[in-house]
Amino acid sequence: MSNYHPLNEAEAIRIAKSIAGIFSAEGELVCSEIGDGNLNLVFHVTQPSTGAGVIVKQALPYAKVVGESWPLTLDRARIESEALRIEGRHAPGLVPEVYYTDHELALTVMEDLSSHVIMRRGLIEGGVYPKFADDISEFLARTLFFTSDLGMNQQEKKTLAASFSNPELCKITEDLIFDHPYTDADTNSFDDHLKEEAALLWSDQELHLEVALLREKFLTHAQALLHGDLHTGSIFITPDSTKIIDPEFAYFGPMGFDIGAVLANLLLNFASQEHWSDNDSARQARRAYLIETVRDIWTGFERKFRALWDAHGVDRIARTAGYQDDYMQRLLQDSVGFAGSKMVRRIVGLAHVADIDKIPEPAVRGQAQVIALAIGKSLIKNNRKLTSIEQLIDIAESAAVRG
Amino acid sequence: MSNYHPLNEAEAIRIAKSIAGIFSAEGELVCSEIGDGNLNLVFHVTQPSTGAGVIVKQALPYAKVVGESWPLTLDRARIESEALRIEGRHAPGLVPEVYYTDHELALTVMEDLSSHVIMRRGLIEGGVYPKFADDISEFLARTLFFTSDLGMNQQEKKTLAASFSNPELCKITEDLIFDHPYTDADTNSFDDHLKEEAALLWSDQELHLEVALLREKFLTHAQALLHGDLHTGSIFITPDSTKIIDPEFAYFGPMGFDIGAVLANLLLNFASQEHWSDNDSARQARRAYLIETVRDIWTGFERKFRALWDAHGVDRIARTAGYQDDYMQRLLQDSVGFAGSKMVRRIVGLAHVADIDKIPEPAVRGQAQVIALAIGKSLIKNNRKLTSIEQLIDIAESAAVRG
Numbered sequence: 001m002s003n004y005h006p007l008n009e010a011e012a013i014r015i016a017k018s019i020a021g022i023f024s025a026e027g028e029l030v031c032s033e034i035g036d037g038n039l040n041l042v043f044h045v046t047q048p049s050t051g052a053g054v055i056v057k058q059a060l061p062y063a064k065v066v067g068e069s070w071p072l073t074l075d076r077a078r079i080e081s082e083a084l085r086i087e088g089r090h091a092p093g094l095v096p097e098v099y100y101t102d103h104e105l106a107l108t109v110m111e112d113l114s115s116h117v118i119m120r121r122g123l124i125e126g127g128v129y130p131k132f133a134d135d136i137s138e139f140l141a142r143t144l145f146f147t148s149d150l151g152m153n154q155q156e157k158k159t160l161a162a163s164f165s166n167p168e169l170c171k172i173t174e175d176l177i178f179d180h181p182y183t184d185a186d187t188n189s190f191d192d193h194l195k196e197e198a199a200l201l202w203s204d205q206e207l208h209l210e211v212a213l214l215r216e217k218f219l220t221h222a223q224a225l226l227h228g229d230l231h232t233g234s235i236f237i238t239p240d241s242t243k244i245i246d247p248e249f250a251y252f253g254p255m256g257f258d259i260g261a262v263l264a265n266l267l268l269n270f271a272s273q274e275h276w277s278d279n280d281s282a283r284q285a286r287r288a289y290l291i292e293t294v295r296d297i298w299t300g301f302e303r304k305f306r307a308l309w310d311a312h313g314v315d316r317i318a319r320t321a322g323y324q325d326d327y328m329q330r331l332l333q334d335s336v337g338f339a340g341s342k343m344v345r346r347i348v349g350l351a352h353v354a355d356i357d358k359i360p361e362p363a364v365r366g367q368a369q370v371i372a373l374a375i376g377k378s379l380i381k382n383n384r385k386l387t388s389i390e391q392l393i394d395i396a397e398s399a400a401v402r403g
Numbered sequence: 404m405s406n407y408h409p410l411n412e413a414e415a416i417r418i419a420k421s422i423a424g425i426f427s428a429e430g431e432l433v434c435s436e437i438g439d440g441n442l443n444l445v446f447h448v449t450q451p452s453t454g455a456g457v458i459v460k461q462a463l464p465y466a467k468v469v470g471e472s473w474p475l476t477l478d479r480a481r482i483e484s485e486a487l488r489i490e491g492r493h494a495p496g497l498v499p500e501v502y503y504t505d506h507e508l509a510l511t512v513m514e515d516l517s518s519h520v521i522m523r524r525g526l527i528e529g530g531v532y533p534k535f536a537d538d539i540s541e542f543l544a545r546t547l548f549f550t551s552d553l554g555m556n557q558q559e560k561k562t563l564a565a566s567f568s569n570p571e572l573c574k575i576t577e578d579l580i581f582d583h584p585y586t587d588a589d590t591n592s593f594d595d596h597l598k599e600e601a602a603l604l605w606s607d608q609e610l611h612l613e614v615a616l617l618r619e620k621f622l623t624h625a626q627a628l629l630h631g632d633l634h635t636g637s638i639f640i641t642p643d644s645t646k647i648i649d650p651e652f653a654y655f656g657p658m659g660f661d662i663g664a665v666l667a668n669l670l671l672n673f674a675s676q677e678h679w680s681d682n683d684s685a686r687q688a689r690r691a692y693l694i695e696t697v698r699d700i701w702t703g704f705e706r707k708f709r710a711l712w713d714a715h716g717v718d719r720i721a722r723t724a725g726y727q728d729d730y731m732q733r734l735l736q737d738s739v740g741f742a743g744s745k746m747v748r749r750i751v752g753l754a755h756v757a758d759i760d761k762i763p764e765p766a767v768r769g770q771a772q773v774i775a776l777a778i779g780k781s782l783i784k785n786n787r788k789l790t791s792i793e794q795l796i797d798i799a800e801s802a803a804v805r806g
Contacts, residue, residue, distance in 0.1 A: 155570035167558035
């Protein structure tokens with residue numbers, strides 16, 4: 001890593017200019033650093049005369065979260081760019097195109113997506129994304145299937161899995177999702193009114209057992225190459241385009257972790273609908289839209305994953321009678337359990353979501369937190385019993401009614 | 404690998420001589436190649452004047468099985484020697500000491516165990532090994548616990564797991580244990596009288612589903628560093644010493660695969676006791692000895708694994724109420740399922756065991772094969788239902804009575 005140094009804007013422009021086929025030879029390039037400075041430098045390099053642009057993203061050798069700073073491997077830039085290439089191969093058009101990488105500089109030059117908005121923000125602002133369920137279920141089905149033992153050569157998968165060994169970033173997930181929210185950890189952060197709720201989380205042995213089992217799956221079940229951090233802040237969106245970004249947490253893990261992340265973040269927004277409008281029917285319609293999206297994602301995923309399996313299963317064993325049904329059921333259950341874990345940690349753990357934290361009225365925000373926590377706990381506790389996406393929806397809807 | 408070449412005896416002596424602390428400076432060394440030539444060269448280098456000796460083991464770049472020859476990675480020598488070192492650290496005295504390795508030459512110099520016999524042969528000859536159950540349960544408990552997320556730092560485990568990526572040797576297991584025996588594969592080999600039994604195996608959908616699930620665990624559940632080929636031919640033994648050898652199939656997989664391999668090979672010998680003696684009471688006593696050993700291995704393993712967990716569990720989550728019980732139950736079930744798979748393949752698959760194949764009377768041998776197959780099938784079909792080692796023993800004993 002001897003050549004590593006954080007780039008300045010002039011260097012970012014020089015690197016961007018060297019990418020063939022993007023910019024006109026005439027016309028100046030301009031650059032602005034648009035990252036939040038916590039993990040990465042993100043240079044947006046554009047050519048005003050043509051409207052062309054690229055993103056130059058460089059990992060920083062540390063992470064800053066809520067004022068804390070700790071060292072973090074630059075290897076995550078390699079993992080992110082390799083994951084983007086693989087995802088792009090299996091799910092064309094659903095991730096930014098990678099133009100260039102430099103592993104020594106921890107650098108990736110990729111497609112400019114400034115025509116898109118971050119989906120979390122879009123949802124908070126009431127956006128409707130009619131193509132999203134289809135796109136994300138396509139992304140999940142294809143990237144997970146084709147990097148699993150069902151859809152790729154099992155020996156090549158083992159070699160690929162070794163190259164995606166990602167201990168440092170997995171550690172963040174292991175701590176912040178599967179550990180800290182269930183004990184009185186320093187990193188936890190929650191509003192005062194949740195003190196009792198938090199204490200209940202810390203003493204609930206039934207919940208702890210389920211979380212331990214989910215964590216074990218995260219640690220040991222190398223089913224497929226995961227995105228690893230697939231919340232709505234990792235999705236760029238417009239009504240007719242979806243781009244999944246930032247797979248720096250990618251590693252070979254349980255498929256349900258990615259599926260659950262998407263469902264959890266829609267349900268967090270669902271829980272925030274206490275707030276969205278004083279108009280009750282508008283709020284109900286918004287909730288219905290979110291629930292419909294959740295349903296469409298799972299049913300779309302299941303339909304597409306099964307179709308890929310039938311058409312592209314790599315071997316005889318994949319066609320074993322009853323195996324696919326058994327597998328899909330376990331996938332649903334894992335997705336439900338991981339969705340629950342992802343919701344709980346967003347209410348009492350270190351990193352929250354704007355969908356709920358940015359609700360201005362404390363009472364409404366508090367209500368949303370209680371609903372999200374109730375859904376999350378129930379999904380975790382019931383994950384091994386669920387047999388249909390409708391049961392997940394029932395859990396969400398009855399928590400909202402009770403809330 | 405440019406320096407790789409198969410050693411001759413003079414070179415083996417020269418390498419052996421360079422190991423400090425084994426041989427006297429005076430006194431000639433002699434060498435004989437004692438490998439079977441199918442996978443490795445094995446030089447036994449001794450000093451007749453002192454009785455000192457070492458084993459110089461070198462991997463060959465191919466495997467020969469039943470006349471077939473195919474290329475096979477030399478990297479397995481690195482994996483074997485690294486696994487021996489790790490096993491030796493966690494289970495001192497239960498593996499040969501490694502004196503020297505040369506990865507380019509695919510070479511390991513290790514402790515001479517010529518005072519021991521191969522356990523399969525010892526069992527066939529009616530040997531009794533009163534220390535074995537204690538030794539092997541110690542080996543299993545310590546090597547599996549301390550390389551799992553329960554007993555080692557989870558980030559170091561991920562890095563270690565990547566270094567034990569072993570696709571080529573895993574492929575042999577995937578094909579010969581989890582695939583070929585359940586279809587009419589060219590590699591299968593069985594006596595004529597088993598044709599109908601084999602056809603039943605190939606059409607039994609209930610069995611196929613369980614095998615698919617076991618194979619999935621073998622492919623994806625990276626619980627701990629396995630030996631990977633822990634049959635009685637990989638164990639050197641005397642009445643008061645046990646040495647586990649040949650971990651070239653080592654990789655991070657499901658713990659039950661190693662435990663099941665040991666149980667399966669004792670049960671294969673158990674099934675062969677149709678033959679052992681015309682004296683019925685002697686045969687019964689032999690069977691009782693083998694069953695007692697099976698029971699002692701599991702109960703010893705469980706007791707020791709739980710004690711390690713209580714004393715050395717690496718984190719808070721390991722102490723979650725109910726988690727250890729749930730884990731041990733799943734370990735038993737996995738062990739049962741893998742034991743069954745290992746038995747079936749030894750009757751109809753490519754590689755058989757001398758315990759049964761070397762029974763001279765065709766009728767007696769046939770009976771032993773039928774019993775072994777019945778036990779194996781029943782263990783596979785019932786693996787997810789078993790809750791105690793006594794149920795495995797019941798299955799074995801009633802198959803023997805019926806047989």
